[in-house]
Amino acid sequence: MSTTTCPAGHASSATDYCDVCGLPIGTPAPAAAAPPTTGAAPGAATAAPPQATPAAQVSCPSCGEQNVADALFCESCGYDFTTGTMPRATPPAPDAAASVPPTPPAPQQGSADWVVERWVDPEWYAVQDSDDPCPSPGPPVVVPLTESSVLIGRPSRSRSITPQVDCGDDSGVSRRHAQLSTDGQRWWVEDLQSSNGTFVGPASGPVPQDPVPPGQRRELDDDDRLYVGTWTRLVIRRATPEERG
Numbered sequence: 154m155s156t157t158t159c160p161a162g163h164a165s166s167a168t169d170y171c172d173v174c175g176l177p178i179g180t181p182a183p184a185a186a187a188p189p190t191t192g193a194a195p196g197a198a199t200a201a202p203p204q205a206t207p208a209a210q211v212s213c214p215s216c217g218e219q220n221v222a223d224a225l226f227c228e229s230c231g232y233d234f235t236t237g238t239m240p241r242a243t244p245p246a247p248d249a250a251a252s253v254p255p256t257p258p259a260p261q262q263g264s265a266d267w268v269v270e271r272w273v274d275p276e277w278y279a280v281q282d283s284d285d286p287c288p289s290p291g292p293p294v295v296v297p298l299t300e301s302s303v304l305i306g307r308p309s310r311s312r313s314i315t316p317q318v319d320c321g322d323d324s325g326v327s328r329r330h331a332q333l334s335t336d337g338q339r340w341w342v343e344d345l346q347s348s349n350g351t352f353v354g355p356a357s358g359p360v361p362q363d364p365v366p367p368g369q370r371r372e373l374d375d376d377d378r379l380y381v382g383t384w385t386r387l388v389i390r391r392a393t394p395e396e397r398g
Contacts, residue, residue, distance in 0.1 A: 215239060267298040267335065267389060268396055269318055274386035277360050283383045285324055293388070297396065298333070305331040305351075305381060318387065325349050325383035333389070334370070340389050341370040342379060352380040 156164045157178055159171030170177055209222040211234070218229035226233055231240040270293035278287040296318055306316035306329045318333070320326040327347040334341050342365060344351040350364030356376045365371050373379075379387035 266337070266392055266397070267340075268392045269296050269298055269303075269333070270294070270388040270390065271296060271318065271320070272386040272388065273384050274360075274380070275384070277380050277386055278384035280360055281325065281383050283325060285383055287384050288322070295396065297392065298335070298389070301337075302332060302334045304329060305333065305379075305387070320382055320385050323382035323385045326381050326385060330381055331379075340373045342373060343368065343370045347381070349382060353377050354380065 156166055157168050159165050159174060159176050159178055161171065161174050161176055163171050163173035165171040165173060165178065168178055210219045211222045211224070212219055213227040213230065213232050213234075214237075215227060215232040216230040218227055220227055220229075220234075225235055226240075232238075233240065272293045273288045273290045275287055275290060298317070300317065303317035304314075305318040305320060305326070306314060307321045307323070307326050308315055308319060309328050312328065314328050316329070320330070325348075327345070327349070329345045330347040331345055331351045332343045334343070342351060342353065344365045344367045346367045352361040352364050353371060353373065354361035354377065355374070356378055360380060373389060379389075381387065
């Protein structure tokens with residue numbers, strides 16, 4: 154059997170197409186692909202890789218820091234290359250505590266506006282069953298009411314009792330006898346379970362006979378008087394300008 158050589162060099166019994174590689178008989182053989190270059194041939198010059206062109210830079214006239222040529226501001230100090238000026242300084246935020254004015258202390262209710270007069274009342278003494286002698290009547294003792302709540306009583310150092318309205322020379326007054334309180338315009342009295350009671354009566358009437366129920370606040374009218382102990386009468390009134398001073 155005759156054979157034919159295909160363009161790739163194969164012996165083929167077919168005369169139209171190579172029965173080995175399938176190339177048409179009579180077609181030029183394909184050019185061999187060049188082997189990949191694994192390295193430069195000995196002695197051959199190697200081309201250097203292209204170098205990146207450095208970006209143009211400009212020196213900041215303020216701090217000397219190098220910046221790219223088209224920068225608008227210096228990255229170090231903020232110099233404005235367009236206007237040739239430094240950035241405007243930002244004022245510090247105000248101290249919140251310093252900007253708020255201090256709150257003035259709340260005035261004490263009754264402070265410098267009210268006083269209580271402490272009198273020796275022979276009429277009140279006359280209806281008491283007491284063996285203590287009654288002091289001679291005279292001018293009242295005036296006590297400024299500088300707090301919104303004040304204690305009527307007799308002091309006791311051992312029990313740390315220091316009443317603002319001191320009735321220490323009247324043995325009929327309890328240590329913690331009664332409490333006076335105010336809202337700045339009105340006054341109330343409350344008996345604190347005293348031994349002899351707290352009595353309220355108008356200035357124009359007879360001495361009162363019924364005590365204020367302990368633990369209950371009673372509002373005082375303008376002309377009311379308080380009676381405590383053996384001979385003590387208390388009168389609450391507005392302070393005069395001289396007493397306020």
